[in-house]
Amino acid sequence: MTEIFERALRYLKAGLSIHFSGPSGTGKTSLALRVARSLGRPFSIIYGNSDFSSADLIGGNYGYRRKKTIDNFIHNVYTIEEDFQLRWLDKQLTKACREGHVLIYDEFSRTRPTINNILLSVLEEGVLFLPGSDAEKQTIAVHPEFRIIFTSNPLEYAGVHKTQAALEDRMVTIELNEMDRETEVAITMANSNLSGKDAEKVVDIVRDYRVIVPSSKNCTVRTCIKIAKVMAYEELSEYRSSTIKNMVAEILFSESRHPLINRKEMYPQVLSLIEKHL
Numbered sequence: 001m002t003e004i005f006e007r008a009l010r011y012l013k014a015g016l017s018i019h020f021s022g023p024s025g026t027g028k029t030s031l032a033l034r035v036a037r038s039l040g041r042p043f044s045i046i047y048g049n050s051d052f053s054s055a056d057l058i059g060g061n062y063g064y065r066r067k068k069t070i071d072n073f074i075h076n077v078y079t080i081e082e083d084f085q086l087r088w089l090d091k092q093l094t095k096a097c098r099e100g101h102v103l104i105y106d107e108f109s110r111t112r113p114t115i116n117n118i119l120l121s122v123l124e125e126g127v128l129f130l131p132g133s134d135a136e137k138q139t140i141a142v143h144p145e146f147r148i149i150f151t152s153n154p155l156e157y158a159g160v161h162k163t164q165a166a167l168e169d170r171m172v173t174i175e176l177n178e179m180d181r182e183t184e185v186a187i188t189m190a191n192s193n194l195s196g197k198d199a200e201k202v203v204d205i206v207r208d209y210r211v212i213v214p215s216s217k218n219c220t221v222r223t224c225i226k227i228a229k230v231m232a233y234e235e236l237s238e239y240r241s242s243t244i245k246n247m248v249a250e251i252l253f254s255e256s257r258h259p260l261i262n263r264k265e266m267y268p269q270v271l272s273l274i275e276k277h278l
């Protein structure tokens with residue numbers, strides 16, 4: 001992870017855009033935040049989704065104006081003028097381009113590719129085109145300190161669109177792989193008050209669960225953290241109680257809601273793997 005962090009920082013300092021790609025829970029967003037902080041510039045984060053529009057990225061014309069004019073001589077006489085006057089309001093991409101901020105575009109490939117096309121000229125020519133009538137059209141020269149960090153899940157995840165080649169060409173993609181056991185233990189400990197030994201037990205439960213349950217790719221280090229938080233709150237003597245075992249099973253199952261998983265059928269198997277480690 002440290003090496004990836006170093007490389008990411010160097011790409012960004014050299015003026016390139018980067019993209020952390022990998023399965024859920026591999027630490028893409030956390031890493032993007034760490035790297036963005038290290039650049040020492042203001043940063044913001046946006047989350048791609050299928051409903052995302054150009055206006056959500058760049059901004060739009062919004063506005064309503066209400067004006068009250070008070071008569072200078074007769075204090076209770078005033079006039080109110082109301083009109084709709086559209087005013088342009090920047091959204092994060094435009095703001096970041098103007099002011100040289102770092103923009104984290106999390107899960108960018110969940111946004112429809114046509115919406116993300118606006119980024120092509122930003123990344124290649126360093127210009128952002130804002131829409132409007134011919135007279136109003138604005139071209140913003142992108143600030144030299146502007147940087148963008150993309151993150152995405154692989155294509156097989158629900159709701160992920162294929163990224164257009166032209167956009168992929170304009171970023172450096174860094175692949176993050178599933179975490180090894182040691183990293184999962186360290187992250188579980190860092191995010192809960194659990195000791196190393198108990199964090200290992202939790203990680204082993206989740207890792208074994210992934211082996212026996214199909215389609216459990218949502219069972220990530222996030223699942224380990226949830227279980228660890230529950231256990232950190234309990235006395236050691238409670239670990240083997242049926243309440244705790246059921247809670248652990250419940251957390252595991254809730255991360256893998258898949259039509260193929262018959263919870264009732266799998267329950268004894270999952271319970272025995274929990275007992276094996278606790």
Ligand SMILES: Nc1ncnc2c1ncn2[C@@H]1O[C@H](COP(=O)(O)OP(=O)(O)OP(=O)(O)O)[C@@H](O)[C@H]1O
Binds near residue numbers: 191225
């Ligand atoms: N270096 C780290 N130190 C501490 N906690 C971390 C670290 N990396 C990741 N985590 C924790 O692991 C969990 C998963 O990380 P993160 O959300 O960054 O993954 P992701 O790859 O962006 O997942 P997704 O694709 O599902 O959004 C989070 O709870 C995060 O706080």
